[in-house]
Amino acid sequence: MTEHVKSYYAASANTHAPFPSLDEQLECDVCIIGAGYTGLSSALHLVEKGYSVVVLEAARVGFGASGRNGGQIVNSYSRDIDNIEASCPPDQAKLLGSMLFEGGDIIRERIKRYDIQCDLQQGGVFAADTERQLHELKAQQRRWQKWGNDQLELLDKEGIRQVVGSDRYVGGLLDKRGGHIHPLNLALGEAEAIRSQGGRIFEQSAVTSIEPGQPALVRTAKGAVKARFVVVAGNAYLGNLVPELAGKSMPCGTQVIATEPLGEERARQLLPQNYCMEDCNYLLDYYRTTGDHRLLYGGGVVYGARDPADIERLIIPKMLKTFPQLADVKVEYTWTGNFLLTMLRLPQFGRIGHNIYYMQGYSGHGVTCTHLAGKLLAEALSGQAERFDAFAKLPHYPFPGGRLFRIPFTAAGAAWYSLRDRLGV
Numbered sequence: 001m002t003e004h005v006k007s008y009y010a011a012s013a014n015t016h017a018p019f020p021s022l023d024e025q026l027e028c029d030v031c032i033i034g035a036g037y038t039g040l041s042s043a044l045h046l047v048e049k050g051y052s053v054v055v056l057e058a059a060r061v062g063f064g065a066s067g068r069n070g071g072q073i074v075n076s077y078s079r080d081i082d083n084i085e086a087s088c089p090p091d092q093a094k095l096l097g098s099m100l101f102e103g104g105d106i107i108r109e110r111i112k113r114y115d116i117q118c119d120l121q122q123g124g125v126f127a128a129d130t131e132r133q134l135h136e137l138k139a140q141q142r143r144w145q146k147w148g149n150d151q152l153e154l155l156d157k158e159g160i161r162q163v164v165g166s167d168r169y170v171g172g173l174l175d176k177r178g179g180h181i182h183p184l185n186l187a188l189g190e191a192e193a194i195r196s197q198g199g200r201i202f203e204q205s206a207v208t209s210i211e212p213g214q215p216a217l218v219r220t221a222k223g224a225v226k227a228r229f230v231v232v233a234g235n236a237y238l239g240n241l242v243p244e245l246a247g248k249s250m251p252c253g254t255q256v257i258a259t260e261p262l263g264e265e266r267a268r269q270l271l272p273q274n275y276c277m278e279d280c281n282y283l284l285d286y287y288r289t290t291g292d293h294r295l296l297y298g299g300g301v302v303y304g305a306r307d308p309a310d311i312e313r314l315i316i317p318k319m320l321k322t323f324p325q326l327a328d329v330k331v332e333y334t335w336t337g338n339f340l341l342t343m344l345r346l347p348q349f350g351r352i353g354h355n356i357y358y359m360q361g362y363s364g365h366g367v368t369c370t371h372l373a374g375k376l377l378a379e380a381l382s383g384q385a386e387r388f389d390a391f392a393k394l395p396h397y398p399f400p401g402g403r404l405f406r407i408p409f410t411a412a413g414a415a416w417y418s419l420r421d422r423l424g425v
Contacts, residue, residue, distance in 0.1 A: 041374020068337030103368030116189030124178025
């Protein structure tokens with residue numbers, strides 16, 4: 001039995017009934033591999049359209065990044081729309097730009113429709129350490145306004161002190177269409193919504209093989225599913241089940257800590273409006289307060305998804321750089337989780353053959369983009385593939401150095417960008 005990691009999220013998860021493991025032969029319209037946000041969003045949109053759906057999860061619902069992330073609803077993609085406009089044909093860029101803020105809207109709609117209790121809070125801030133970063137945020141504001149986000153506010157040095165109790169920043173950009181949630185409780189709530197709509201989820205049911213065909217056959221250790229369509233949604237936890245996907249992406253780890261409860265008064269001294277925060281560095285810090293008034297702080301990247309031995313040693317200095325007033329505070333939870341990085345830092349959508357679909361590689365922007373992915377997948381299977389194909393047409397480049405050298409090559413590149421951040425150039 002593979003259970004959730006010992007995180008703050010697992011310790012504060014809503015009461016939920018586990019799902020059975022698969023020990024029979026089933027047939028359905030769509031078999032989805034993975035019960036993270038990509039798989040759950042896909043399943044929920046599909047069952048709402050009347051499809052029969054089976055979701056197979058190797059561990060528990062939300063076991064991977066979906067149940068371990070920083071809980072931040074951050075708009076756009078890991079590469080912003082200016083990068084897309086510079087490298088894509090105008091029609092494709094227009095379609096991708098039109099979806100920049102849709103993922104967050106989908107999350108809020110899911111929460112409202114199914115009454116998911118996951119501590120939803122509105123508002124997120126991008127914080128600038130340097131004048132160069134603040135200049136880039138001004139450009140980001142113009143880009144996002146062009147694509148329809150009219151809920152942005154540029155913050156100067158005095159303005160950002162109104163939203164965060166730290167002297168670290170020279171300014172920032174408030175996105176009122178951002179926000180934060182308890183990510184595991186969102187995943188569990190979506191799983192219950194799928195169950196309520198007649199979808200079937202099986203935990204502890206790792207897929208051992210996918211046999212192409214019409215129908216395709218998906219096997220686990222004790223069961224099998226015949227399906228008209230298969231959706232591969234394992235992301236950083238897919239392993240080598242689909243070798244052609246593994247070669248063009250790289251799992252990466254990020255570390256998170258949660259303090260002891262601070263009490264509401266002290267929590268609001270840190271973040272007076274209860275916005276979530278992330279800085280603008282290449283290897284960024286992100287943080288927020290929780291529903292029970294802890295500070296949750298994350299950052300750093302471990303290329304290749306190795307679990308570091310001492311998460312506190314890595315993250316506490318980052319937290320104290322931002323909030324030196326927390327030197328007396330105890331850390332009660334530490335954990336790590338993996339996201340999937342692509343060479344372009346843009347997600348990889350596509351098809352293998354006629355009826356096997358995949359979505360992966362959100363490169364750190366998975367909370368919102370996964371929810372968009374599920375909606376686009378449901379559209380594609382219903383015969384409206386234009387928006388799905390706008391993503392599928394993005395190139396999927398392998399990392400330089402192949403699987404053997406991709407980690408040191410990528411780490412070297414990250415070290416250069418981190419040095420540039422420290423120098424403020």
